[in-house]
């Protein structure tokens with residue numbers, strides 16, 4: 001079931017979205033060479049506690065993971081792209097770090113992800129990160145009333161294809177609002193003009209993620225971390241958006 005949100009409810013999600021964006025900015029700035037992933041997790045735990053927010057991740061036990069999850073942020077390094085567990089690892093120069101974060105505040109959820117490069121970036125890693133951001137922008141632009149979900153998916157896919165990156169269809173975006181994962185599913189690959197008709201009041205998390213040279217994934221022995229099957233580097237960009245009569249609005253707009 002897809003619950004359409006009122007403008008007042010969208011504003012409450014925007015309040016949560018601002019906090020989510022702020023945390024991603026902070027963690028991105030803290031993620032310097034030599035910093036341990038566990039330090040980043042601890043920082044976020046403190047910020048959630050001080051804000052009185054509820055982690056969407058803690059105790060989450062979905063079908064795709066070995067639950068319950070016992071962290072408040074996903075940190076995925078290099079070939080890891082989704083659901084990475086913060087663990088005892090000190091960041092190295094040139095590491096590609098994906099941060100994915102979702103909380104609820106006063107019952108309304110926002111979810112966002114971004115990839116940063118620690119220290120000195122490799123040109124091919126920057127290109128990959130920028131491609132996911134470009135795909136996210138293209139998906140957002142297509143998320144307007146009257147369009148169909150396939151328009152969003154096809155817009156994301158077209159950017160990936162244009163850069164030569166293959167697209168995995170096992171994990172994509174989703175509806176959200178009162179909880180983190182709601183209907184509908186938003187594939188990162190699709191056909192324009194097909195699928196669910198988009199309506200004002202829908203709130204969606206769009207989240208293109210690509211690996212440089214494969215659309216295949218493998219699951220770590222930790223039961224959560226998803227990596228590219230060929231070890232190639234990955235990137236992931238996600239925003240929570242609301243579809244309104246005036247067009248798409250980003251509720252997790254980045255501050256820096």
Ligand code: MG
Nearest residue numbers: 100101111112
């Ligand atoms: Mg997310």
Ligand code: MG
Nearest residue numbers: 111205207238
């Ligand atoms: Mg998401």
